[in-house]
Structures are given as C-alpha cells and as structure tokens.
Amino acid sequence: MTAFTPVLPELTAGYLRTGLHQVKGWLNVSTAVYLSGVEAAQRGAGVSGDVAEIGIHHGKSFLCLALDLPADQRAVAIDVFDDQAANLDQSGRGDRDIFEQNLATYGAGDNVDIVQSSSLDLEQAGFVAAGRRFRIFSIDGGHTDQITVNDLRIAERTVVDHGLVVLDDVLNRHWLGVITGLFSYLGDGGSLVPAVLVPNKLILATSTDQAKHCRAMFAEQFPDGLEKADVPLAGHQIDVYGDRPWLVRGEDGRSEPVTGHELMATITAARLAELEQQLRSTRAELDTTHRQLDRTRRQLDATRQQLRTAAQPLYRRAARRLPWLARPVRPVLRRVRAVVRRSR
Ligand SMILES: C[S@@+](CC[C@H](N)C(=O)[O-])C[C@H]1O[C@@H](n2cnc3c(N)ncnc32)[C@H](O)[C@@H]1O
Incomplete structure (x- = not known):
C-alpha cells in the first residue's frame, strides 16, 4: 500500500524525492520521511527552537532537519570531521567538505552552525551551559555505550519542553553499544521518555505527557505508517512505525515517490x-x-x-x-x- 507523507515544504520535498539517494550515509528512506515530517509538523505547531545533530558524516539525516528553516532558527551540526582519531569506534567518517557541498546543493541556508568537536567534549566547551534551545536533537555520532549515555544526557539538558530526541541505531545488531547506553541512561534516572520507534531510530520526548503528545502527532501526520501501537519498552508504551513506499506530497500539489526507494522497487517487482x-x-x-x-x-x-x-x-x-x-x-x-x- 502506497503511503502519503504530510505536505512538506518545497526544499524538504525536493530533497526527499531526488536528493536523498544521492547523499551518502546511513538513513532508511521511511525514517527520512518521518524525520522531515516531524520537523515540519513541529514547526507548523509553533514549537520554537533550533535543531541539532551529533554525527553528520555527509549530512544525509541532517538535511532532513535543516531545510526550509525560518531565518531565526539555527541548525547545528556536530561531528569530529577531520579529527577522526576522536572517532573512537569508527562509526562513519565525517567529511566537512562534502557536507558543506551537500548543504549548498540542497539549499540549506546560512543558518547552519558547524561544530567540529567530539560530543564527549561538548559539555566542557559550554554547549550545555548555553541552555535549552533545541526542538529536535538527533544523536548519531559515536555508538559506544559511554558515548550514547553522554549524548543522551547532553540532549536531555538542551531540548525545550516540547522537544524531541532521536536516537539512531537503537536496534542495530552491529552497534549494541547504543541499546546498552540507552538502558544505562534510563536505568540511571534519565528523564527522556521513549515515544515512537521508526526504522532504526527511537524518538524520545521530555516527559510522559510529551511522549503522548508525540505519539498523537505521529498518528496525525503518518496514519499510513503505524505498524503496532502500545508496545512496552523499558516501562513505557511506544508506537512503532514502519517502512512504506512513500509518495512525497509537496506544497506544489504534486505527490512523487522517493527516487531509488528499494521498498517501492520491491513492490513493483512483486506486482510484475x-x-x-x-x-x-x-x-x-x-x-x-x-x-x-x-x-x-x-x-x-x-x-x-x-x-x-x-x-x-x-x-x-x-x-x-x-x-x-x-x-x-x-x-x-x-x-x-x-x-x-x-x-x-
Ligand atoms: C554513523 S555516522 C553518521 C551518519 C549520518 N547521520 C547520516 O545520516 O548518514 C557517525 C558520524 O559520527 C561522527 N562521530 C563519531 N564519533 C563522534 C563523536 N564522539 N563526536 C562527534 N561525532 C562523532 C563520525 O565522524 C561520523 O561522521
């Protein structure tokens, strides 16, 4: 069954339709749709704040969050980039030049801030002390349990009340440091609350109420994507959203598939x-x-x-x-x- 995205702003819709498959990185197509849709919906609902990601590589997921931003919002990209000695578990390999080219190609404005740093050094550099300011915080940097706990704590202390934290590779069997770190963080009293699981990423909210709010927002924005509701996770209930052959709806009134989406190709082959x-x-x-x-x-x-x-x-x-x-x-x-x- 084909699924329709919410109506997305021009640059975001264009990036999903034709840009996503050009940018190298690790991002499930449906997850790109969920990220972009959540970003747009949150902005549409008037949630103010910036967006951030730890772990950029070439910007594949960052671009889902950073396009079409209003002039008063920043998109903050954090990666060790050239300092690959600080990439302790060799998860990806940030390349600042390619990243900047991609920002230009897909139309990210000049409201992108690039922070070349290990996330382990952010607190010392005053990143947390600068206060709560992010409405979306994506974590996809180092995948060890210590780095995961560190990054979740940084996100917890810098997201706004209605903000969301997106944790990558939570069920990736090659990167079990992430789930180990998630359970350590939750077990040690972390205040973020799991709300929604999309392919390969867990979305957490700032409280139980906000988690409910997030689940309701997903149900409204992605009625075609829900796979299973009320799945227990670490004492919370989450909703699970799946992989779909998306038609990306744009403000231009067109609905177009994501170029090279394998799921779409599989369906076509099955129909054939x-x-x-x-x-x-x-x-x-x-x-x-x-x-x-x-x-x-x-x-x-x-x-x-x-x-x-x-x-x-x-x-x-x-x-x-x-x-x-x-x-x-x-x-x-x-x-x-x-x-x-x-x-x-
Ligand atoms: C899996 S890749 C990110 C994938 C990217 N989000 C995408 O959409 O394709 C991990 C990235 O994190 C960076 N990295 C690794 N350890 C880091 C750390 N401790 N702090 C910041 N960045 C880190 C790597 O250089 C790499 O670019």
Whole structure:
C-alpha cells in the first residue's frame, strides 16, 4: 500500500524525492520521511527552537532537519570531521567538505552552525551551559555505550519542553553499544521518555505527557505508517512505525515517490511477478479452449461426413424406385448440400 507523507515544504520535498539517494550515509528512506515530517509538523505547531545533530558524516539525516528553516532558527551540526582519531569506534567518517557541498546543493541556508568537536567534549566547551534551545536533537555520532549515555544526557539538558530526541541505531545488531547506553541512561534516572520507534531510530520526548503528545502527532501526520501501537519498552508504551513506499506530497500539489526507494522497487517487482503469473494462467486457459474448439470442429466434420455417407444410398434408391419423387427432391438436396458447404 502506497503511503502519503504530510505536505512538506518545497526544499524538504525536493530533497526527499531526488536528493536523498544521492547523499551518502546511513538513513532508511521511511525514517527520512518521518524525520522531515516531524520537523515540519513541529514547526507548523509553533514549537520554537533550533535543531541539532551529533554525527553528520555527509549530512544525509541532517538535511532532513535543516531545510526550509525560518531565518531565526539555527541548525547545528556536530561531528569530529577531520579529527577522526576522536572517532573512537569508527562509526562513519565525517567529511566537512562534502557536507558543506551537500548543504549548498540542497539549499540549506546560512543558518547552519558547524561544530567540529567530539560530543564527549561538548559539555566542557559550554554547549550545555548555553541552555535549552533545541526542538529536535538527533544523536548519531559515536555508538559506544559511554558515548550514547553522554549524548543522551547532553540532549536531555538542551531540548525545550516540547522537544524531541532521536536516537539512531537503537536496534542495530552491529552497534549494541547504543541499546546498552540507552538502558544505562534510563536505568540511571534519565528523564527522556521513549515515544515512537521508526526504522532504526527511537524518538524520545521530555516527559510522559510529551511522549503522548508525540505519539498523537505521529498518528496525525503518518496514519499510513503505524505498524503496532502500545508496545512496552523499558516501562513505557511506544508506537512503532514502519517502512512504506512513500509518495512525497509537496506544497506544489504534486505527490512523487522517493527516487531509488528499494521498498517501492520491491513492490513493483512483486506486482510484475503477479501480472506475469496472471498472464501465464490466462495463456494456459486459452490453449485449453483452443484444443476444445479443434476437437469440436473435428467431431462436426465427422458427423457431416457420416450424414453424407448415410444420405447417398437413400437418395440413389429413391431415384431408382421413385424417379417422379426423386426429381422434386433433387433441388432440396442440392440446397441442403449448399448450406452444409457454407457452414464449414
Ligand atoms: C554513523 S555516522 C553518521 C551518519 C549520518 N547521520 C547520516 O545520516 O548518514 C557517525 C558520524 O559520527 C561522527 N562521530 C563519531 N564519533 C563522534 C563523536 N564522539 N563526536 C562527534 N561525532 C562523532 C563520525 O565522524 C561520523 O561522521
């Protein structure tokens, strides 16, 4: 079933439709749709604040948050970039030049702030002391348990009341530091509350009430995406949203798919296989009908032949014995023969 995104602003819709598959990185297409949709919905609802991401690589997910921002909002990109020695678990490899090219290509304004730093050094650098100011905080930097706890704590202390924190790779079996860190953070009294799981990312809110609010917002924005509601997680209830073949609706009134979305390709292939199967069985039915038709024709020919053979001696005998009777019968027989010939 095709799913429709909420109506998205021009640059965001364009990036999802044709830009997303060009930018290298790690981001499920449906998750890109959820991130962009949440950003736009939150802004539309008048939640003020900036957006931030730790762990940029080339900006694939950052661009979902940073396009079409009003002039008074900032998008903050945090990555070790060239200082890859600080990338302790080699998760991705930030490249500032490529990132900046992508910002320019997809139309991010000059309200992007780039912070080249390990997230482990942010607190010392006064990042937290600057106060609560983010409405969306995406965490996708180092994937060890210590870094995950560190980044969740930074997000917790810098998001606004209606803000959301997005934690990447929470169920990625190659990066189990993330889930270990999440449970340490929650177990140690972290105040963020899990609300929604999208493919590969967990979205947390600032309180139980805000988590409910977030779930309601998802239900409203993505009615086609809900897979399972009220799933228990660490003492909370979350809603799980799935992978869908999205049609991206833009303010231009068009609904277009995401270029190269594999899920869409799979569905098309499945539909093609279904049609091929239908074609094969229709052909087989047609062959059977042809064979039946041939058999009926042959039976008809044989019956005609039998009739002719049976009629000839009768006619001859009648002609011999009753010539006066045979004479008027002759034209009738001729007409019968002509009809039989025409019907072949
Ligand atoms: C998995 S990649 C990010 C993927 C990206 N969000 C995307 O959409 O493709 C992880 C990034 O985090 C950066 N990184 C790793 N450890 C970090 C740390 N401690 N602080 C900040 N950035 C870090 C890496 O340089 C890399 O660019």
